[in-house]
Amino acid sequence: MVNINWTIVAQILNFVILLWVLAKFAYKPLIKAMENRRNRIIKDLDTAEQTRLDAEALKAQYTEQLSNARQEATQIVDKANKVAQKLHDEFMDQARAEKETMITSAKESIEQDKQQALLEIRTEVIKLSTQIAGKIVNQKLNSADDQQMIAKTVDEVMAKH
Amino acid sequence: MGIAEAAESGIIHYLPQEIASGVQVHMQTLYMSWLTMLIVAVIVFAATRKAGIIPSGIQNIVEIFIEWLNGLMEKNLGIEGRRTVAPFIITLFLYIFVGNEMGLLPQVGVHFTSPTNDINVTLGLSIMVSLLVYILGLFKKGPGYLKHFVQPYAVFLPINLLEEIAKPITMALRLFGNILAGEILLIILYQLVPWVVPNVWVGFSLVIGFLQAFIFTMLTMIALAPVFKEGH
Numbered sequence: 001m002v003n004i005n006w007t008i009v010a011q012i013l014n015f016v017i018l019l020w021v022l023a024k025f026a027y028k029p030l031i032k033a034m035e036n037r038r039n040r041i042i043k044d045l046d047t048a049e050q051t052r053l054d055a056e057a058l059k060a061q062y063t064e065q066l067s068n069a070r071q072e073a074t075q076i077v078d079k080a081n082k083v084a085q086k087l088h089d090e091f092m093d094q095a096r097a098e099k100e101t102m103i104t105s106a107k108e109s110i111e112q113d114k115q116q117a118l119l120e121i122r123t124e125v126i127k128l129s130t131q132i133a134g135k136i137v138n139q140k141l142n143s144a145d146d147q148q149m150i151a152k153t154v155d156e157v158m159a160k161h
Numbered sequence: 162m163g164i165a166e167a168a169e170s171g172i173i174h175y176l177p178q179e180i181a182s183g184v185q186v187h188m189q190t191l192y193m194s195w196l197t198m199l200i201v202a203v204i205v206f207a208a209t210r211k212a213g214i215i216p217s218g219i220q221n222i223v224e225i226f227i228e229w230l231n232g233l234m235e236k237n238l239g240i241e242g243r244r245t246v247a248p249f250i251i252t253l254f255l256y257i258f259v260g261n262e263m264g265l266l267p268q269v270g271v272h273f274t275s276p277t278n279d280i281n282v283t284l285g286l287s288i289m290v291s292l293l294v295y296i297l298g299l300f301k302k303g304p305g306y307l308k309h310f311v312q313p314y315a316v317f318l319p320i321n322l323l324e325e326i327a328k329p330i331t332m333a334l335r336l337f338g339n340i341l342a343g344e345i346l347l348i349i350l351y352q353l354v355p356w357v358v359p360n361v362w363v364g365f366s367l368v369i370g371f372l373q374a375f376i377f378t379m380l381t382m383i384a385l386a387p388v389f390k391e392g393h
Contacts (some may be wrong), residue, residue, distance in 0.1 A: 004281060009285070010191055010194075014195070022251075
């Protein structure tokens with residue numbers, strides 16, 4: 001039963017042969033494949049991590065750029081608003097000044113016309129008054145003294161009105 | 162009926178044969194050993210034939226075992242130890258595991274037995290393990306490796322020697338006894354209750370076969386551990 005014989009040697013030989021064959025032809029490629037896979041997974045994970053970090057950096061950069069752009073846009077709009085306001089004010093001032101000038105010149109012109117008209121009226125009144133007075137007193141009042149006297153009277157009357 | 166009587170009565174037979182004068186071998190054991198080697202080789206080669214980055218089919222199964230054993234080796238022997246003995250440990254486990262299950266195959270035409278039901282096989286394996294421990298120990302640590310026989314004190318030399326002899330013998334007997342007893346019980350159960358009960362026992366023996374293979378492999382790793390430990 002428990003009969004120890006040469007089988008023990010044959011068995012050791014058997015096992016050594018199996019070990020040699022497997023170690024040489026099977027385990028090496030298998031363990032290499034497993035190592036390769038392991039390395040590849042590690043590499044892929046590293047790459048993924050790197051990509052994620054890159055993406056985050058890009059995102060931060062874009063966010064910053066976006067906020068800068070927004071700020072710049074606000075500045076530009078503000079500036080444009082200010083310029084527009086300034087232009088508007090300038091135009092308004094100019095227009096107001098022109099208006100003032102025009103009114104002043106119109107007033108002056110009216111005043112001039114008025115003075116002119118008054119002068120003409122005065123002359124006419126003097127002439128008419130002289131004629132009327134001449135008719136009333138039935139004589140010609142042509143002398144310079146007469147004219148002067150009538151002018152004086154007319155002035156007095158006009159000054160009253 | 163004891164194990165010895167069962168074997169003598171012809172329930173288990175080893176087909177002893179004298180291949181040369183004074184050189185007797187158990188042919189049944191050798192046939193089954195070769196068949197086991199063939200099965201292990203076929204499984205492993207099938208797994209590695211197209212070893213790819215993405216494993217599939219049998220490569221997955223073999224890789225599960227290899228990963229598991231690699232993990233155990235790394236825990237017990239460290240990374241360097243794993244690199245050195247991985248092929249040995251993996252082959253040892255697969256050989257014993259497949260061998261243990263051989264005796265559970267249905268006995269149709271061929272008389273299947275486990276090669277591990279022969280003390281010659283288990284003792285051969287355990288002696289090989291012991292030799293490997295010495296060879297690796299001397300190779301890695303030089304003659305100083307033998308100092309462990311006189312540690313902690315020189316007085317311990319006989320005890321240490323006894324331990325070195327007892328270790329392979331217990332390993333061999335544990336495996337041999339478990340598998341042989343399982344097979345004998347299976348045969349007896351078939352004769353006593355031909356239905357259901359033997360099938361339950363086969364299921365149980367499948368687990369025992371795995372467990373014994375694991376125990377033998379684990380003990381081998383424990384025996385190898387001092388070789389790869391630093392500062393001893």
